Amino acid sequence: MSTLDEFALIRLLTEGKQSPAFERTHGISTGIGDDAAVANVTAGYQLVMTCDTMAETVHFKNITMRSSDIGYKAMAAAVSDIAAMGARPRYALVALSFPAGTPAERLAQIYEGLYECAHKYDVVVAGGDTTASASGITITVAVIGEVEAGKALLRSTAGPGDVLVATGWLGCSAAGLDYLLSRAEAAESWPQQWHAYESLVRAHCRPEPQVEAGLLLQQSGACTALNDVSDGLASEAWEIAEASGVGIDLIEERIPVAHELLTYAQKADKSPLDYILFGGEDYQLVGTMRAEHAIAMQMKFKEAGLRLYIIGYVHEQAQGVRLVQIDGNVVPIEKKGYHHF
Numbered sequence: 379m380s381t382l383d384e385f386a387l388i389r390l391l392t393e394g395k396q397s398p399a400f401e402r403t404h405g406i407s408t409g410i411g412d413d414a415a416v417a418n419v420t421a422g423y424q425l426v427m428t429c430d431t432m433a434e435t436v437h438f439k440n441i442t443m444r445s446s447d448i449g450y451k452a453m454a455a456a457v458s459d460i461a462a463m464g465a466r467p468r469y470a471l472v473a474l475s476f477p478a479g480t481p482a483e484r485l486a487q488i489y490e491g492l493y494e495c496a497h498k499y500d501v502v503v504a505g506g507d508t509t510a511s512a513s514g515i516t517i518t519v520a521v522i523g524e525v526e527a528g529k530a531l532l533r534s535t536a537g538p539g540d541v542l543v544a545t546g547w548l549g550c551s552a553a554g555l556d557y558l559l560s561r562a563e564a565a566e567s568w569p570q571q572w573h574a575y576e577s578l579v580r581a582h583c584r585p586e587p588q589v590e591a592g593l594l595l596q597q598s599g600a601c602t603a604l605n606d607v608s609d610g611l612a613s614e615a616w617e618i619a620e621a622s623g624v625g626i627d628l629i630e631e632r633i634p635v636a637h638e639l640l641t642y643a644q645k646a647d648k649s650p651l652d653y654i655l656f657g658g659e660d661y662q663l664v665g666t667m668r669a670e671h672a673i674a675m676q677m678k679f680k681e682a683g684l685r686l687y688i689i690g691y692v693h694e695q696a697q698g699v700r701l702v703q704i705d706g707n708v709v710p711i712e713k714k715g716y717h718h719f
C-alpha cells in the first residue's frame with residue numbers, strides 16, 4: 379500500500395457502499411467515522427454477539443480463494459453464528475490486518491465480497507479497525523444480531539426423544555477445498571464460469587449462512603437446540619450432546635449426500651462420509667426438535683423454498699455420538715473435527 383494512507387484506504391474500502399438512508403432505516407444513528415458506532419435497540423429483544431476470524435494460510439491461500447471470496451466468506455461465517463442462535467443479524471464490525479505493501483486493489487476486492495454478503499443478509503457494516511500485520515492477511519468480523527427476549531436457540535437444551543435435523547448438504551466445502559488444493563491454480567486467475575466441481579468450489583468459497591432457516595426454527599418454538607457447522611457434523615453433534623447431557627445417533631442412510639460430493643470422493647478415493655463428519659466450513663445448521671413437530675417443520679421449510687433433513691435422534695443416555703450404519707451396525711463417532719492447535 380504505497381500510495382494510500384490508512385484513512386484514505388478506509389475511505390476507499392467503505393465509502394459509498396451503504397447509503398445514509400439505508401443506515402437510518404436500519405437503526406444506525408452514527409456509522410463509520412466516529413470513535414464508535416451508535417445504533418438503536420429494539421424494545422423486547424436481546425442482543426446476540428459473535429466474531430470469527432479468517433487468517434491467511436489457516437482459512438485461505440491464494441490457490442483456494444479469490445480476494446472477493448475471502449471477504450464474502452468472512453462475513454458469511456460470522457453471520458452463520460447469529461443464524462445458529464435463531465437470531466436476525468443486524469450490524470457488523472470488521473477488523474482487517476495486512477502486511478505493508480499489500481495492493482489496495484486486493485483489499486478493495488475483499489471489501490467488495492464482504493459488502494456483497496452483508497447486503498444479501500441485510501447487515502449494516504457499522505465500523506471496524508485497520509492495522510499492519512507481520513505476515514499474511516487477517517480479517518475478523520464481529521456481528522451483532524437480535525432475537526426476541528428469551529427465544530435464542532442454545533446448544534444445551536436438546537432432550538431425549540428429539541430428532542436431529544440439518545438444513546442442507548454437508549461435506550461439500552471440505553471436498554471443494556481438497557479439489558482446489560490439488561488443482562493448485564492461483565485463484566485470482568480462475569475463469570468466471572467454473573466447470574469442474576462448481577458446487578463444491580462454491581460451497582467452499584461462497585457459503586450461504588442459513589439465516590432464514592434459523593429464524594423459522596426459532597419462531598416455530600419446536601426447535602430445542604441449534605448449532606452451525608463450522609468444524610464438521612461430528613464436532614457439532616458432540617457439542618450439542620455434551621452441552622445437553624444426552625447421546626445422539628446419526629442415521630447414515632438419512633444423511634443427504636450431494637451428487638458432486640459422491641463423484642469427487644469416488645475420483646479422489648476418499649469417503650464422502652469423512653467429508654461430512656469431519657470436514658467442516660459448511661455453515662449449514664444442525665439442531666434438534668421435538669419429534670412430533672418434525673414433519674410439519676419440513677413442510678414449512680418446503681413452502682419457504684428451504685430444506686430440512688431428519689438425520690438422527692437424541693437419546694437419554696449420555697453415551698456420546700454414534701453412527702447407525704446402513705447395515706444396522708452402531709459405531710461410536712470420534713469427537714474430531716478441525717483443530718487449530
Ligand SMILES: Nc1ncnc2c1ncn2[C@@H]1O[C@H](COP(=O)(O)OP(=O)(O)O)[C@@H](O)[C@H]1O
Nearest residue numbers: 427428429430455458459462605606607608609
Ligand atoms: N479469544 C476469545 N475470547 C473470548 N471468548 C472466546 C474467544 N475465542 C472464542 N471464544 C468464545 O468461545 C465460544 C466457542 O468459540 P468457537 O468454537 O469459535 O465458536 P463457533 O465454532 O461457533 O464459531 C464462543 O462462545 C466464543 O465467543
Ligand SMILES: Cc1ncc(C[n+]2csc(CCOP(=O)(O)OP(=O)(O)O)c2C)c(N)n1
Nearest residue numbers: 430435436437438439608609657658659716
Ligand atoms: C488453506 C486452508 N486449509 C484448511 C482449511 C480448513 N479449515 C480452516 S479453519 C476450519 C474450521 C473452521 O474455522 P474456525 O476458525 O474454527 O471457525 P469457527 O468454528 O470458530 O466458526 C477449517 C475446516 C481452509 N479453509 N483453508
Ligand SMILES: [Mg+2]
Nearest residue numbers: 429430431608
Ligand atoms: Mg468461532
Ligand SMILES: [Mg+2]
Nearest residue numbers: 459462606608
Ligand atoms: Mg458456531
Ligand SMILES: [Mg+2]
Nearest residue numbers: 430455459608
Ligand atoms: Mg463460527
